[in-house]
Amino acid sequence: MSQNKTKKGSLExxxxxxxxxxxxxxxxxxxxxEIAQQNVSVFKHAIDDRYNIENVTSHNGTxxxxxxxxxxxxxxxxxxxKKYTVVGIDEVQFYTHDxxxxxxxxxxxxxxxxxxxxxxxxxxVPFGPMPTLLAIADSVTKLKAICTECGDDAxxxxxxxxxxxxxxxxxxxILVAASDKFTARCRACHDTDIKFGNTKQNESLR
Ligand code: ADP
Ligand code: ZN
Numbered sequence: 164m165s166q167n168k169t170k171k172g173s174l175e176x177x178x179x180x181x182x183x184x185x186x187x188x189x190x191x192x193x194x195x196x197e198i199a200q201q202n203v204s205v206f207k208h209a210i211d212d213r214y215n216i217e218n219v220t221s222h223n224g225t226x227x228x229x230x231x232x233x234x235x236x237x238x239x240x241x242x243x244x245k246k247y248t249v250v251g252i253d254e255v256q257f258y259t260h261d262x263x264x265x266x267x268x269x270x271x272x273x274x275x276x277x278x279x280x281x282x283x284x285x286x287x288v289p290f291g292p293m294p295t296l297l298a299i300a301d302s303v304t305k306l307k308a309i310c311t312e313c314g315d316d317a318x319x320x321x322x323x324x325x326x327x328x329x330x331x332x333x334x335x336x337i338l339v340a341a342s343d344k345f346t347a348r349c350r351a352c353h354d355t356d357i358k359f360g361n362t363k364q365n366e367s368l369r
Contacts, residue, residue: 172248172270176296178282179306180320182347185279186221186253188306192277193227193251201247205229206238208257219253227251233258235265248274256280256290263295285322285345286355308347317347321354 175192177185196203207219209231218226229251232238235258242250250269255262255278269276281290282297282305297303307316323344348354 170273172272172274172276173301174266174270174296174299175275175277175302175304176293176300177277177279177304177306178293178297180281180283180308180318180347181345182222182308183306183318184221184308185281185306186219187223187225188304189251189253189277189279190219190221190225190227193249196247196249196275199247201249202243202245203249203251204242205251205253206241207231207253208255209233219251229253235259235261238262239265239268242269242274244269244272244274246273248272250274250276252276252278254280255296256282256284256293258292260292260295263292263299266296267299281320283319285320287319287353310349310352311346312348312352315349315351317349317352319348319350319353321346321348321352 177188179185193203193205205219205227207229217228217231219229220226230238230241232241238252242248248269252258252262252266257280266276266278278296280293280296282293284290305318307318309315310317311321323346
């Protein structure tokens with residue numbers, strides 16, 4: 164091994180549907196880094212104001228202070244890369260593809276970057292920059308929620324209109340709604356009129 168080898172960082176991706184515990188797991192890893200007195204910076208996408216724009220918040224109530232930004236270069240400017248820099252980003256699926264180069268730059272500078280995000284939107288279509296992030300990650304954790312229909316493991320987010328599954332034409336692809344508009348469903352119980360890979364209509368979604 165070369166004596167001059169520069170130490171690089173790493174990318175960990177935590178993914179899954181809503182309610183699968185992504186924020187919980189991100190908070191758990193970041194808290195451990197804080198206990199180890201590492202230099203931790205936490206971000207969340209500014210579009211998500213479900214709870215508090217200054218916190219990463221899990222559905223079970225645990226939270227961690229975070230900078231809210233929708234911009235990769237602002238995020239990069241806020242991180243002082245020192246020894247043992249750890250960067251956490253929640254709701255990473257909402258960023259534009261620019262976030263990929265931001266994350267790669269941090270990893271090149273030696274940061275341990277941990278991101279959490281929805282792998283698919285409510286239709287089952289891969290979400291924003293997630294496919295690329297999953298491909299380039301050092302480690303991937305795909306979490307499951309519990310299907311609210313049958314109790315099996317769930318890896319889809321179901322969008323509801325009232326108590327019923329929402330119909331595609333009524334909604335926008337990227338939709339940040341109150342979490343009571345979504346529920347977790349297994350593949351058998353996931354109900355949508357458009358599914359990734361099923362119909363010709365899907366060609367336009369890829
Ligand atoms: P995510 O970030 O993936 O949306 P959170 O970390 O915010 O998930 O929330 C996970 C918590 O949500 C669980 O620990 C549990 O308390 C709660 N929860 C509510 N509904 C469900 C469900 N259908 N399946 C699993 N956990 C659920
Ligand atoms: Zn089910």
